[in-house]
Amino acid sequence: MLNDLAPILNNPKVFYPLLIWAFFWKGWSLWRAARLRQVGWYIALLVINTAGIFEIVYLIATNKKYKANNGCMS
Numbered sequence: 001m002l003n004d005l006a007p008i009l010n011n012p013k014v015f016y017p018l019l020i021w022a023f024f025w026k027g028w029s030l031w032r033a034a035r036l037r038q039v040g041w042y043i044a045l046l047v048i049n050t051a052g053i054f055e056i057v058y059l060i061a062t063n064k065k066y067k068a069n070n071g072c073m074s
Helices: 002-009 012-035 039-047 053-061 063-068
Strands: none
Touching (some): 002 012, 012 039, 039 053
C-alpha cells in the first residue's frame, strides 16, 4: 500500500499543497495548546504527524474551552 502512495507523494503538485495544509493545522493547534497551557497536548501535537487530521480533531475538541476563556489565559 505504501508503494502505491510513493508516486503520488513524489508529485510536487500534491506534495507541496499537502505540506502547506499540514503546517497550517499544526501551527494553529500548537498555538492553541500553548495559549491553553496544555503541555501534554502541545508535545503530542508536535510529535504526531497525521497531515492535519489529529490537529483538526484537537481544535474541534477544545473549541468550547478556548471560547470560554476568550482565547486568553491569565
